[in-house]
Amino acid sequence: xxxxxxxxxxxxxxxxxxxxxxxxxxxxxxxxxxxxxxxxxxxxxxxxxxxxxxxxxxxxxxxxxxxxxxxxxxxxxxxxxxxxxxxxxxxxxxxxxxxxxxxxxxxxxxxxxxxxxxxxxxxxxxxxxxxxxxxxxxxxxxxxxxxxxxxxxxxxxxxxxxxxxxxxxxxxxxxxxxxxxxxxxxxxxxxxxxxxxxxxxxxxxxxxxxxxxxxxxxxxxxxxxxxxxxxxxxxxxxxxxxxxxxxxxxxxxxxxxxxxxxxxxxxxxxxxxxxxxxxxxxxxx
Amino acid sequence: xxxxxxxxxxxxxxxxxxxxxxxxxxxxxxxxxxxxxxxxxxxxxxxxxxxxxxxxxxxxxxxxxxxxxxxxxxxxxxxxxxxxxxxxxxxxxxxxxxxxxxxxxxxxxxxxxxxxxxxxxxxxxxxxxxxxxxxxxxxxxxxxxxxxxxxxxxxxxxxxxxxxxxxxxxxxxxxxxxxxxxxxxxxxxxxxxxxxxxxxxxxxxxxxxxxxxxxxxxxxxxxxxxxxxxxxxxxxxxxxxxxxxxxxxxxxxxxxxxxxxxxxxxxxxxxxxxxxxxxxxxxxxxxxxxxxxxxxxxxxxxxxxxxxxxxxxxxxxxxxxxxxxx
Numbered sequence: 001x002x003x004x005x006x007x008x009x010x011x012x013x014x015x016x017x018x019x020x021x022x023x024x025x026x027x028x029x030x031x032x033x034x035x036x037x038x039x040x041x042x043x044x045x046x047x048x049x050x051x052x053x054x055x056x057x058x059x060x061x062x063x064x065x066x067x068x069x070x071x072x073x074x075x076x077x078x079x080x081x082x083x084x085x086x087x088x089x090x091x092x093x094x095x096x097x098x099x100x101x102x103x104x105x106x107x108x109x110x111x112x113x114x115x116x117x118x119x120x121x122x123x124x125x126x127x128x129x130x131x132x133x134x135x136x137x138x139x140x141x142x143x144x145x146x147x148x149x150x151x152x153x154x155x156x157x158x159x160x161x162x163x164x165x166x167x168x169x170x171x172x173x174x175x176x177x178x179x180x181x182x183x184x185x186x187x188x189x190x191x192x193x194x195x196x197x198x199x200x201x202x203x204x205x206x207x208x209x210x211x212x213x214x215x216x217x218x219x220x221x222x223x224x225x226x227x228x229x230x231x232x233x234x235x236x237x238x239x240x241x242x243x244x245x246x247x248x249x250x251x252x253x254x255x256x257x258x259x260x261x262x263x264x265x266x267x268x269x270x271x272x273x274x275x276x277x278x279x280x281x282x283x284x285x
Numbered sequence: 286x287x288x289x290x291x292x293x294x295x296x297x298x299x300x301x302x303x304x305x306x307x308x309x310x311x312x313x314x315x316x317x318x319x320x321x322x323x324x325x326x327x328x329x330x331x332x333x334x335x336x337x338x339x340x341x342x343x344x345x346x347x348x349x350x351x352x353x354x355x356x357x358x359x360x361x362x363x364x365x366x367x368x369x370x371x372x373x374x375x376x377x378x379x380x381x382x383x384x385x386x387x388x389x390x391x392x393x394x395x396x397x398x399x400x401x402x403x404x405x406x407x408x409x410x411x412x413x414x415x416x417x418x419x420x421x422x423x424x425x426x427x428x429x430x431x432x433x434x435x436x437x438x439x440x441x442x443x444x445x446x447x448x449x450x451x452x453x454x455x456x457x458x459x460x461x462x463x464x465x466x467x468x469x470x471x472x473x474x475x476x477x478x479x480x481x482x483x484x485x486x487x488x489x490x491x492x493x494x495x496x497x498x499x500x501x502x503x504x505x506x507x508x509x510x511x512x513x514x515x516x517x518x519x520x521x522x523x524x525x526x527x528x529x530x531x532x533x534x535x536x537x538x539x540x541x542x543x544x545x546x547x548x549x550x551x552x553x554x555x556x557x558x559x560x561x562x563x564x565x566x567x568x569x570x571x572x573x574x575x576x577x578x579x580x581x582x583x584x585x586x587x588x589x590x591x592x593x594x595x596x597x598x599x600x601x602x603x604x605x606x607x608x609x610x611x
Binding site: 022023025026029030032033034036037039040043056094098099101102104105106109110111114117121124126127128129130131132133134135136137138139154155157158160163186188189190193214217218220221224225234235238239242243244247249252253255256259260263264266267268271272274275278279280281 | 314317318319321322323325326328329330332333336337338339340341343344347401404405407409413415416417418419420421422424425426427428429430432433434435436437444447476480481484485487488491529533536537539540544549550564567568571572577580581584585587588591592595
């Protein structure tokens, strides 16, 4: 990790000094990345009539708030926002906590079967558990959970990736001497975790929290299966907006814009950390 | 273990041993050390067992029944679901579509990601800004992405067709054609993931020791030569990682084709299933037609295919790079 950080700072490159063409290509790429967002806002700020024009206008109109208001009239968008916040918030909290606990155990504690169990977790990273939705749906119906938020929360309480990620970070971040010292002072294990380990792994926990929140916020297939239209998440509400026989794109794209703005803001505020998270994950993984 | 008294023992244990006898404390502490690790890793295994492993295995069981949703007494039919599935043209069609979309998205994506990473690894000004810039598509949810691109690729008033007409080409009915719909969906996938994968490749590039490049430079290797002979071979593990991850995700593709349908809400993947993927077919079978047994057979077959392809990928990528090195 140190190499990555110093590499970042020095901007050391495999290919030497950039030429102007580098900036041109990168600019085109970033504009291409931005364009669909802008387009979505553009249509949302006008009315669907603009789509029939041969050369569409390239500046936003003044209808965004009117269209956004229609989103709230058409689908229970406030409820969807609240539901998504509850689900993603809970899932993020439990994933970070349970992953940090398990990561601590796998990285720093000795116990029988430690290596075997960890290898098992790594293997499960490659198992497409999403394909188990049919029995999972049957079970949720059996419990009477189908339609309730717990049916979306419980399956995502902790992930293999989270445990793997926290374990890798804990290995280097928490010195054994510190744990030993705390043990000598009579600290219980959970106390050592809380007072010694957790403060040291905070950066990794923050990155895991960001990614867990985004993944949960964007989740679609399982909520679609188990929740109903009256109690949706944001993604389900968006899909509902689009599934009428006549699609009013000013309305629908106002919905996607509303749903995307919070995540875009997070990106602009925490962009550096998100990029660092992806890059660290690549090297550690 | 010695007990140092200046540190106050923690509250939760204080209640458990009212007379603070060292032996009991000692025993408690030993028990704490022994049992705690298992308690800490337990949540993952409990959750994975109940919502991961068990449903996956139970899917195999359900696939042996003619099982309709709400059925109290499903009848055991052995492997009949699988026999039917292997003769089911809609299933093979879905499988072809999935593989086609997967190839159209993963191959260009990997190439562009490596090139983009090479650009980003140059000594550019505002490095972080550019990195955030190429990662922006990752902020879009798959549903938002599907909706926006369905609009951009709309047959009549879509912007893409508008542009095609402006430069004098015929408009394409993107949703109607088999190949054109696959291309459009692949563009969606690429738009969202290329920047993300470029950052992963970039991290691996920067982990390559500088000395290797310097040595090659002294030996007179140009930029291109250094890229192909130094950078690329050393990226192998990362490229394998990216390939396997995108295989596992790509073969389960669902949201993009579902939202791309010109008939919103439909699970057909186009009027003649021209872009219905396996997961979309699975969803339709289970939750529109309520044939849970048959849908479970689809799920299980897809599961086996994904695991097999991931393994083949692993060996093939290894072999290819090994040959190149010689």
